[in-house]
Every structure is written in structure tokens, then in C-alpha cells.
Amino acid sequence: MVYDILFYIDTHGHKIKGSIVYLIDFYVYCILGGKHTLNHRFSNNGVVLKEYNGVELLQFNKFLKYNNITHCFTTRNGGVSKSEYQSLNMAFNKSDDRKNVEENYKRVAKSIDIDIKNMVFSNQVHDSKIRVVNEDDRGKGIIRESDIIGFDGLVTNVKNVALVTFYADCVPVFLFDPVKTVISLVHSGWRGTVKNISVEAVKLMKEEYGSIESNIEVIIGPSIGRCCFEVEDDALKEFEKNAYWSELLYNKDGIKWKVDLQSLIIKSLIYQGLRDENIFNCKICTKCNKDMFFSHRGHKGKTGTLAAIMQIN
Ligand SMILES: [Zn+2]
Secondary structure, three states: OOOOOOOOOOOOOOOOOHHHHHHHHHHHHHOOOOOOOHHHOOOOOOOOEEEEEOOOEEHHHHHHHOOOOOEEEEEOOOOOOOOOOOOOOOOOOOOOHHHHHHHHHHHHHHHHOOHHHHHHEEEEOOOOOEEEOOOOHHHHHOOOOOOOEEOOOEEEEEEEEEEEEOOOOOEEEEEEOOOOEEEEEEEEEEHHHHOOOHHHHHHHHHHHHHHHEEEEEEEHHHOOOOOOOOOOOOHHHHHHOHHHHHEEEEOOOOEEEEOOHHHHHHHHHHHHHHOOHHHHEEOEEOOOOOOOOOOOOOOOOOOOOOEEEEOOO
16 A cells, blocks of 8 residues: 655645646646545645745644644755755764754754754654653754753643654654643654553653643654555564554565554554544655655665654744
């Protein structure tokens, strides 16, 4: 199964980018005076491509409706990095030129009107620990040394603290409690997914800020899809430990399996008490769309890094 990328013009006038199917949709859209007719064929029609001075970012309608938060997921387009990092590489910990990465950050920050000095980086180790951050953490990882080590997720309820987490196939999970105004970003690779890191984020939102599960809204961002994510038997055994996931593990040829990480995460969140209708899965596979996203598997490890960013304004 291959996931298409589909973008459409939203009320903010973001540009069109998509498949031939979209162009037909757009044509019909015009004839009918502005009604999208084919959106129901796609589950990812809540995705918006934001372009600003050549920088291309994804945003999600589910969160765009809230004026008090800013969010985005970067693509690989619009930066200055070269070769395998071309062009919007967001990782300082690879062999990319630091000045190029800094310029990439400046461009992304300007695109979404966030101050770089507000950014707080995670430092990811494929575990399930989430760090509570606040105004004292601003700038850690980008303009000053960070003591945030070994955390795959960040959470805050403080304004102007921009959470930043990193990806190249792993699953970005954006969480927002609009009632308590709490945000969290989670890096859920397969190990983090097995350890239920997204559920850990929910638990922390609850303990630290009094969030209620049924109020929390979630975006599952671009990441390797079940179309492309094969695992060996030993990894599969880890997934099988969670009984309610069994129906979501896909057998290809008896040796390798295809795993639907996004659906596993969603199932765990619903099991935890989140509402199905509060979770949006964008269903964009980074490997299938490696011209647009850095993909660890798609580029055989030689690739840059994407970032998820979210801030309370
Ligand atoms: Zn794929």
C-alpha cells in the first residue's frame, strides 16, 4: 500500500501540491464553486503544505484551528544544506556544516514566526522518557548547551517554549490539551512505540498538569508507513508482547513482517482513554515520499533529519 501525499488549498490560501487525482479534484472543486469532492478518498486531507520563501513545511488542520499554538513538521525542501542533507537538514549532530543547519533553523523559525531562542531540543535515544520543560530551558540544544539528555519526548504548559523533536522515518506524535493548554511532542520509533512512549506522554500530562485523556488531541505525523516498515522476527516478538496489537502486525513472506507503527500508537492511545475522533493520522509515508522527506530507510542511512516543532503562543 502506498500513501499519496495530497494537499489542497485551505482557507489560508496555502498552495496546491498533489497528485493527478488532486488536479481532477481541484477542477471539480472549481466547477462546483468551492466544494472538495474527492477528499473522502483520502484520509490525509487535513494536511496543509505551508510555503514561505521556498521553505516547505507541513501543518495540520486539526491544530491550525487553535490560535494559541504554533506547530509544523519540516520537509527537506527550502534549506541550504548540500549532498545527502539537501536541503533543509535540521540535525546538528551529523556531519553537515553547522552554519548551514543554523541557516535552516532561521528559515524555518521565520516561516512559522517562532523565535529560535525559544527552542528546546530533545536528545533522542529510542527510549520512553519524557521531559517537562519550562522557560528555564529555552535555547537548550540550539543557542546553548543542553542538559536534556536521553529524552525522546518533551512537554510544557509554558508560553513561548518551542518544543523540537527529530525524525527520519520514526513517528512524530503531537499532543495538545486545549483545556489545560499543555503541549507535548514525542519521538516514537519502533522501540519507543513498543515502550508506549505516547502513553507515557499522556500520563505525564495528566500527572503534571491535570489533563484529562478525553480532552487530548493528537496528530500522527509523516513517518515510515506499513507499506515500507519491515521488521525481523526478533523485533516482531517485542510487538507481540502487547496482545491488543496482534491484528496490526502484517506478514509478508514468513520472515519479514510489516508493522503499522502509526496504528499501534493510535490503538494504545485509545486504550489509554483518548478519543478516536481526537486523533488524526496523516498517513504520509516518509520512505514512499523520500523526495520530500528525509528517510533513514529510503536513503539507506545517508540522509538528513526532519523536525517537529510546537509552541504555545
Ligand atoms: Zn511507504
